[in-house]
Amino acid sequence: MYPWKKKLLAVLVCGALSFSSIALPAGRAEAVDAWAVAAQSLGIFAAYKSSLASILALGNDVSAQVQSARQDLRENGEDDNHHDVEVVNRVMKQLIDKGDYVLKVNSLPFVWGVNNSNDFNAACFPTDYISINRALVRGLECDEDELAAVFAHEMTHGIEQHSAKNYAKAVAQYYGMSFLNMDAGLMDWNKLNALANYSIAKNVTLPTEYEADAGGFYIMTSAGFNPGGPAAAMYRMAYYLTYETRNVLEYQDLDEKAKGQETFSDHPETELREKRLAQMMTDYGCGHVTVKDRKTVYIDGQELLTADWTRDDYDNTVENAYYVAGGLAKAFHDYDSLAGWDFRPDGEGGVTFLTDDRVYGPLRHFVAAGNLGGRLQQLVEEAYAKEAASGARTKMKAAEAARRQEHSEALQSVWAADAKDVKKMRENGDAYSDYAMGKQALWEFARVLSAKNLDDEAASLVMCGRAKAVEGDYAGALDYANRGVAQDSKNVYNFLNRADIYRMIGNREAALADCAAAKEVDADNPYSYLMSAQIEDEMERKEAALADYKEFHRLRPTAFRRIPPEYLEKISAKDYKTYQKEKAAKDKAREEAWKKKQKEKQAAKADAKDSAGKAVNAEKSSKKDVQ
Numbered sequence: 001m002y003p004w005k006k007k008l009l010a011v012l013v014c015g016a017l018s019f020s021s022i023a024l025p026a027g028r029a030e031a032v033d034a035w036a037v038a039a040q041s042l043g044i045f046a047a048y049k050s051s052l053a054s055i056l057a058l059g060n061d062v063s064a065q066v067q068s069a070r071q072d073l074r075e076n077g078e079d080d081n082h083h084d085v086e087v088v089n090r091v092m093k094q095l096i097d098k099g100d101y102v103l104k105v106n107s108l109p110f111v112w113g114v115n116n117s118n119d120f121n122a123a124c125f126p127t128d129y130i131s132i133n134r135a136l137v138r139g140l141e142c143d144e145d146e147l148a149a150v151f152a153h154e155m156t157h158g159i160e161q162h163s164a165k166n167y168a169k170a171v172a173q174y175y176g177m178s179f180l181n182m183d184a185g186l187m188d189w190n191k192l193n194a195l196a197n198y199s200i201a202k203n204v205t206l207p208t209e210y211e212a213d214a215g216g217f218y219i220m221t222s223a224g225f226n227p228g229g230p231a232a233a234m235y236r237m238a239y240y241l242t243y244e245t246r247n248v249l250e251y252q253d254l255d256e257k258a259k260g261q262e263t264f265s266d267h268p269e270t271e272l273r274e275k276r277l278a279q280m281m282t283d284y285g286c287g288h289v290t291v292k293d294r295k296t297v298y299i300d301g302q303e304l305l306t307a308d309w310t311r312d313d314y315d316n317t318v319e320n321a322y323y324v325a326g327g328l329a330k331a332f333h334d335y336d337s338l339a340g341w342d343f344r345p346d347g348e349g350g351v352t353f354l355t356d357d358r359v360y361g362p363l364r365h366f367v368a369a370g371n372l373g374g375r376l377q378q379l380v381e382e383a384y385a386k387e388a389a390s391g392a393r394t395k396m397k398a399a400e401a402a403r404r405q406e407h408s409e410a411l412q413s414v415w416a417a418d419a420k421d422v423k424k425m426r427e428n429g430d431a432y433s434d435y436a437m438g439k440q441a442l443w444e445f446a447r448v449l450s451a452k453n454l455d456d457e458a459a460s461l462v463m464c465g466r467a468k469a470v471e472g473d474y475a476g477a478l479d480y481a482n483r484g485v486a487q488d489s490k491n492v493y494n495f496l497n498r499a500d501i502y503r504m505i506g507n508r509e510a511a512l513a514d515c516a517a518a519k520e521v522d523a524d525n526p527y528s529y530l531m532s533a534q535i536e537d538e539m540e541r542k543e544a545a546l547a548d549y550k551e552f553h554r555l556r557p558t559a560f561r562r563i564p565p566e567y568l569e570k571i572s573a574k575d576y577k578t579y580q581k582e583k584a585a586k587d588k589a590r591e592e593a594w595k596k597k598q599k600e601k602q603a604a605k606a607d608a609k610d611s612a613g614k615a616v617n618a619e620k621s622s623k624k625d626v627q
Contacts, residue, residue: 058126059126060428094223
């Protein structure tokens with residue numbers, strides 16, 4: 001495999017961070033642009049379209065999404081810290097349930113997992129699976145607003161399908177540059193690879209990182225998180241990568257000269273991102289709130305307060321300043337007048353304001369600590385008085401209206417999906433039910449049942465009912481399923497899906513009755529016999545189960561592995577023998593893997609013991625030298 005083909009695999013995942021220690025001279029940028037322009041003139045559009053279609057199809061495949069999650073957690077392990085997972089789940093749920101965003105017709109709902117990786121990173125797969133590393137959660141100190149900024153950034157990658165688009169563009173650039181070089185022979189292939197990598201990082205991936213920062217800001221703020229969280233996250237990330245990381249590849253040099261050096265990095269420089277996100281916070285609050293020198297908060301150029309430490313383990317002054325400013329920005333954004341701030345006596349001779357919402361916590365803390373309630377009220381009153389002349393609120397409202405219009409149009413596009421796309425969404429919903437992922441299934445069926453071009457309402461109702469049963473809403477499940485069967489009693493799968501609902505409820509007789517009805521509709525459908533056999537086996541009706549398994553085997557002989565061995569042995573000696581061989585091979589492979597893992601553990605223990613022994617000996621030797 002060519003090195004550049006391996007490099008393409010990295011473009012498939014859009015992550016929060018990316019690192020490289022390889023530098024290129026700044027002068028190369030103009031040459032790369034020329035290469036990119038030349039590449040566009042070549043016949044590579046077909047390669048782009050083909051690659052894009054393939055990755056978009058992957059991103060709309062429920063099985064691929066499930067496998068993405070399984071592979072991530074298998075390779076990196078699962079974070080076994082329950083607090084980490086609890087915080088991540090709470091933040092992601094708030095973003096997904098309350099955030100203002102629209103997924104495209106051919107996108108899947110977000111799922112996520114917290115792995116055990118020591119790398120400070122998060123990533124969005126083309127399947128909308130968000131991989132979150134333990135080191136990121138710990139590095140951000142489980143701070144919910146900072147985590148929300150990172151996760152919303154990753155969600156934007158998924159919403160905009162950046163992974164698929166970037167990969168397709170990367171393929172086009174690689175092919176275009178390669179073809180041009182073969183034709184002109186302008187440079188050796190190593191230099192070509194370097195230029196291609198640089199071009200993709202700067203011209204393809206880098207712009208999408210800015211887009212993800214901006215999109216993530218509005219998702220997390222619309223979900224109710226602190227607008228200062230994104231800028232705080234960038235500062236905290238830089239601090240971690242400079243002073244705390246133990247991964248040399250993550251280390252961020254504070255040297256100003258190093259910051260100006262061109263690299264292969266496909267992410268903007270951290271300090272620049274912090275400044276851009278701080279400006280977004282200012283704009284969000286009608287331009288009233290700014291942070292100077294990363295610690296002093298101003299309202300319309302007048303100083304309110306200077307933040308200080310609130311932790312003993314490290315200086316979190318900068319984060320506190322952004323959170324104070326973020327609380328102010330949220331209030332200015334949400335309330336059109338001073339009345340919304342609810343300034344009132346605090347009962348101790350001072351002034352309090354707003355609510356005890358977590359987002360306002362740092363603001364209320366520092367204002368109370370400095371007895372600045374009256375000062376804040378004065379500055380806020382003056383700020384609103386100036387808005388008529390400055391037009392700041394009108395500008396903010398216009399930007400909000402434009403975003404709402406964009407989202408409305410995106411929703412209209414989903415509702416206007418053609419019948420083929422609606423069918424795919426229904427299949428995705430049913431696949432989620434197969435994986436017992438009821439929430440994701442219901443998300444898909446909500447889109448299906450809202451579609452203007454719904455091709456099969458009856459089947460959609462019954463499948464949605466099955467998804468409700470997976471989530472434990474049995475009454476709703478039967479209501480939907482009965483309505484669907486009543487609309488179309490000629491579809492064998494309507495009966496089978498309702499049978500599955502009855503089975504989940506525990507009403508096996510009703511389930512068997514629906515299986516019988518399905519057999520009457522289509523006597524050659526093998527799944528009616530498979531489900532009947534499974535239910536009869538659960539009810540200890542062995543002879544009836546055997547009869548149905550026999551019929552299933554007759555109709556689908558290649559699916560013999562779905563038949564329990566005790567029945568398969570009686571149905572087909574040949575297939576039973578194949579099953580036994582496969583089982584023996586799997587058992588052997590499992591045993592060998594276990595033995596290998598045990599050896600690795602023993603070797604690791606021995607290495608640790610040896611290292612500890614050497615450390616003790618070194619300490620003893622040191623003491624002797626001192627004596």
